[in-house]
Amino acid sequence: MLRFAPSPTGDMHIGNLRAAIFNYIIAKQRGEKFLIRIEDTDFARNIDGKDKEILASLNLFGLLWDELVYQSHNFKRHQKFADDLIKQGKAFYCYCTKEFLEQKKQEALEAHLPFRYDDTWAEIQKNENPKPVVRLFGSSEPIAFDDMIKGRLEFAPNELDSFVILREDGIPTYNFACACDDMIYDVSFIVRGEDHVSNTPKQILIQQSLGYKKHLGYAHLPIILGESGKKMSKRDSASSVDWLLEQGFLPQAIINYLISMGNHTPKEIFTLKVAIEWFSIEDIAKSPVKFDLKRLRYINREHLKTLDENEFALLLGTQDVGIGALGKLYLEEASTLNEIREKLNRIFSPKDISAFYEGESFEPECLKLFETLQIMLGLSACSQGQVEKTNEAILADYESFKNEAITRSGLKGKQFFKPLRILLTGESHGIDLGAIYPYLRPHFKDILQIKGQK
Numbered sequence: 342m343l344r345f346a347p348s349p350t351g352d353m354h355i356g357n358l359r360a361a362i363f364n365y366i367i368a369k370q371r372g373e374k375f376l377i378r379i380e381d382t383d384f385a386r387n388i389d390g391k392d393k394e395i396l397a398s399l400n401l402f403g404l405l406w407d408e409l410v411y412q413s414h415n416f417k418r419h420q421k422f423a424d425d426l427i428k429q430g431k432a433f434y435c436y437c438t439k440e441f442l443e444q445k446k447q448e449a450l451e452a453h454l455p456f457r458y459d460d461t462w463a464e465i466q467k468n469e470n471p472k473p474v475v476r477l478f479g480s481s482e483p484i485a486f487d488d489m490i491k492g493r494l495e496f497a498p499n500e501l502d503s504f505v506i507l508r509e510d511g512i513p514t515y516n517f518a519c520a521c522d523d524m525i526y527d528v529s530f531i532v533r534g535e536d537h538v539s540n541t542p543k544q545i546l547i548q549q550s551l552g553y554k555k556h557l558g559y560a561h562l563p564i565i566l567g568e569s570g571k572k573m574s575k576r577d578s579a580s581s582v583d584w585l586l587e588q589g590f591l592p593q594a595i596i597n598y599l600i601s602m603g604n605h606t607p608k609e610i611f612t613l614k615v616a617i618e619w620f621s622i623e624d625i626a627k628s629p630v631k632f633d634l635k636r637l638r639y640i641n642r643e644h645l646k647t648l649d650e651n652e653f654a655l656l657l658g659t660q661d662v663g664i665g666a667l668g669k670l671y672l673e674e675a676s677t678l679n680e681i682r683e684k685l686n687r688i689f690s691p692k693d694i695s696a697f698y699e700g701e702s703f704e705p706e707c708l709k710l711f712e713t714l715q716i717m718l719g720l721s722a723c724s725q726g727q728v729e730k731t732n733e734a735i736l737a738d739y740e741s742f743k744n745e746a747i748t749r750s751g752l753k754g755k756q757f758f759k760p761l762r763i764l765l766t767g768e769s770h771g772i773d774l775g776a777i778y779p780y781l782r783p784h785f786k787d788i789l790q791i792k793g794q795k
């Protein structure tokens with residue numbers, strides 16, 4: 342069993358999503374199940390509804406799970422394990438108050454020594470504190486494991502003093518619940534962020550103390566750096582999966598990007614399904630990797646290119662295939678769905694012809710051409726025209742439209758083409774008008790509007 346274990350205490354960030362993707366891929370490669378475990382042990386920090394949001398995101402990314410558990414549902418089992426450990430003399434009640442431990446920490450600080458819990462303190466305050474915690478005895482042996490990315494990691498016994506496994510209210514700590522559940526669900530391999538490296542020896546010690554013999558594999562992912570070169574934080578908006586989706590990045594492109602970060606992939610552009618064929622966690626680079634929005638934009642554009650006009654239309658929220666085709670053409674200039682939406686909005690919004698000034702104003706020409714096109718619209722049925730089938734027909738259509746407009750308006754060269762582009766697209770530069778004309782033509786009535794004028 343592979344698992345992804347999100348805490349419902351905040352939004353999914355790309356680091357979480359990356360771990361989820363890798364665990365999912367490895368589950369598929371090994372023919373094992375994929376478990377989602379909602380780690381809801383921190384009641385004070387849990388956010389209502391976050392679990393559902395996380396599941397919806399995983400669903401959207403196609404990371405479908407075979408089993409779903411809420412860690413809090415297993416508290417009774419965790420407590421039973423803790424009882425067993427106490428009975429076997431591997432864990433003990435510790436009555437130290439917070440104030441006592443705080444004082445000991447302060448003393449260590451003043452003596453310039455690292456703070457270590459001393460097992461002889463356990464019962465000093467037995468009479469003062471009715472609510473003991475349960476601690477697992479630390480290790481007298483070093484604990485080591487082979488990390489598939491970081492190599493062999495070893496922790497000396499003095500790094501593992503006796504630590505809390507059940508809090509004073511009987512709720513298991515994160516490490517204890519995690520280690521127990523990994524046993525209960527027969528987890529075989531764990532991919533997670535490198536911020537968990539220091540938890541791993543504790544989790545191994547818990548499982549060893551419980552007599553668990555299975556050898557678990559580990560891969561701790563290097564941190565992701567933001568544009569500034571510092572660890573990506575919540576303040577970097579690109580670290581939020583929701584933000585990326587809101588910007589119009591496709592889930593399949595985000596997946597493609599996260600798999601290629603710090604990795605050599607046989608192809609630049611691929612799907613999750615294809616990555617299952619060749620992905621190897623050992624290939625992930627050890628060093629931290631910088632989030633590269635430019636690269637994600639490139640990958641997103643390549644994925645958008647693979648969509649057909651129907652799919653494009655649906656993503657743009659319309660069933661009009663012509664609009665889908667138009668959106669696709671704009672991939673020449675845009676890399677996200679939002680940028681394409683902006684282009685289309687500009688086309689369908691009344692044009693502010695006074696806003697375009699490039700050493701000269703095109704306002705009088707725009708007005709002239711606008712009137713001309715109004716007349717042509719009234720005369721011909723071009724506003725209702727069908728999209729022509731062949732390229733030649735489209736071209737011929739654009740040619741005749743253009744020639745008629747030139748003749749009727751008396752405008753020519755730049756004085757004709759700039760205003761035409763402004764009136765049709767709301768921009769003074771851009772992609773080939775002949776290419777987009779056939780898709781614009783059925784909407785001429787809506788498109789040909791000037792701000793402040795009917």
Ligand code: GLU
Nearest residue numbers: 346347348380519533537
């Ligand atoms: N709940 C932990 C987190 O969100 C997961 C730790 C793990 O995968 O073991 O960071």
